[in-house]
Amino acid sequence: MNIILTVNGEARSVGAPETTSLLEVLRNHLGLMGTRYGCGLEQCGCCMVLVDEQPTYACTRELGTVAGRQVTTIEGLGMEARPHPLQQAFLDEQAGQCGYCLSGILISAKALLDRNPDPSRAEIVAALDKHLCRCGAHQRILRAVERAAATLRAQGTKGRRPA
Structure with missing residues (x-):
């Protein structure tokens, strides 16, 4: 099943189970390596992303819960040539x-x-x-x-x- 979400302003289709963590999708399916795996338990904040502009732990957030929503990662914040x-x-x-x-x-x-x-x-x-x-x-x-x-x-x- 493909799930569509918007990541850093771009619509993305991901072929992964709805229960896959958002962190796994970002890193392993979309190649966005800036969001880090820390504890996997919402204890360290390394995996924080914005979902509809709200800080969200990507390590425990399931892909199915972000379908159709806006996700912003560190890569969407700024670029090396023009940092935020x-x-x-x-x-x-x-x-x-x-x-x-x-x-x-x-x-x-x-x-x-x-x-x-x-x-x-x-x-x-x-x-x-x-x-x-x-x-x-x-x-x-x-x-x-x-x-x-x-x-x-x-x-x-x-x-x-x-x-």
Whole structure:
């Protein structure tokens, strides 16, 4: 059975059982390797994607539940030649060390900035609370989100990448 969903703005047809995890579909069927497998139990946030603009654990989300919906992965956020302001802020703040957790963190930060363009430090901490980073870059991550928020506000684009 083929299931159709929109991934990073492109309609995709996936021939996989409805119970296949969204994470497996993204990585193994669609070749989108930026979304990571961490724990498989919704405990670390490495697999976070946006489903209809809401942060969602892809490791436990079944393909059948996203049929006809919009899925955004880290690959849909920005490109190397034109990174999203969040990605640029993370680079500028040197907010990642190993980088394994960052795709999920960036996705959750984007969702936060889309709904709140001027979050407090406490709101950023709460939005990223479901993510584990073992490298100890927590303060840099928080500064990067604050920097990105300021950049996006100055551009008048909220969490969306400027055209």
